[in-house]
Amino acid sequence: MTDVTGRILSDLSSAPSMMPTGRSRSWFEAFAGAWGSALDNQAGKIEQQAGQISGPDGEDRPSEITKLTAESMRMSFMAQSSHTSLDSISKSLETMARKN
Numbered sequence: 532m533t534d535v536t537g538r539i540l541s542d543l544s545s546a547p548s549m550m551p552t553g554r555s556r557s558w559f560e561a562f563a564g565a566w567g568s569a570l571d572n573q574a575g576k577i578e579q580q581a582g583q584i585s586g587p588d589g590e591d592r593p594s595e596i597t598k599l600t601a602e603s604m605r606m607s608f609m610a611q612s613s614h615t616s617l618d619s620i621s622k623s624l625e626t627m628a629r630k631n
Contacts, residue, residue: 559620566613573606 556564580599584591 559624562620563617566617570606570609570613573602573609577602577606 577599580595580602584595584599
């Protein structure tokens with residue numbers, strides 16, 4: 532398992548629920564909520580890194596900009612993975628529903 536995959540799985544497993552409490556949820560809603568929370572966490576990391584670059588000290592060194600680029604690329608990867616996994620599961624559920 533790569534480091535990026537490990538971080539994504541870690542983010543998914545530790546992500547708080549985005550769905551409202553007090554009602555039962557399907558596993559699909561829980562899955563989507565975990566992806567949403569993981570993406571929110573990554574967006575927070577990007578905001579923090581961008582704040583360091585544009586902050587009062589202006590740490591706009593190439594190394595800091597490269598870190599921001601890496602976090603942004605990780606966000607892109609995670610968003611694409613989220614879309615792909617949710618799309619695959621929804622198509623599987625649709626196929627199962629047609630067979631019943």
